[in-house]
Amino acid sequence: MIIRFIILAVFGIAMAHVEGIVVVYLRKAMGLLEPMADMHKLLEEVPKWLVKVEMTREVATIVMLVTIALLTGQGWFEQLMIFLWTFAFWDLFYYVSLYLVIKWPPSLKTVDILFLIPRPWIAPVWFPVSISLSTILLIAVFYLLPLL
Numbered sequence: 001m002i003i004r005f006i007i008l009a010v011f012g013i014a015m016a017h018v019e020g021i022v023v024v025y026l027r028k029a030m031g032l033l034e035p036m037a038d039m040h041k042l043l044e045e046v047p048k049w050l051v052k053v054e055m056t057r058e059v060a061t062i063v064m065l066v067t068i069a070l071l072t073g074q075g076w077f078e079q080l081m082i083f084l085w086t087f088a089f090w091d092l093f094y095y096v097s098l099y100l101v102i103k104w105p106p107s108l109k110t111v112d113i114l115f116l117i118p119r120p121w122i123a124p125v126w127f128p129v130s131i132s133l134s135t136i137l138l139i140a141v142f143y144l145l146p147l148l
Helices: 002-030 039-045 048-072 076-102 126-147
Strands: 111-115 121-124
Touching: 002 048, 002 076, 002 126, 039 111, 048 076, 076 126, 111 126, 121 126
Parallel strands: none
Antiparallel strands: 111 121
16 A cells, blocks of 8 residues: 555656656747746737647646546545645645756745636645645555555
8 A cells, every 4th residue: 555655656646747848848838938027928929829739738637636636536535645746746746847948936925826627726836845745644644554
């Protein structure tokens, strides 16, 4: 069980890096590698069709995370734990990957567009990072440790 969760964490980390690199390519292609303070203004500058394309990438990400949970979990509760675990590693290491590649975000106070679905979620980076770290810690302590 623990080994499976370690492998799922590695999957989430690898998936985060792929997504981070895609974002780097998108920013470079649009000339937006320099950070912008106003994320609402950034959304206005991005063509609507590209925002819709980005939304499909977000849906695909969730579908991949749900699929891995359904394929590896035994019962709905374990599937939920696997989804949350993998999502947390993906979300946390997405920012780690961006920082390692382009030194962004420069601070946990940096504001980002977290999701576009169902509408833009805009918040400082510390928010998803703290949620992800909390999720990993809670699942490790209350779900995985009792199984040892």
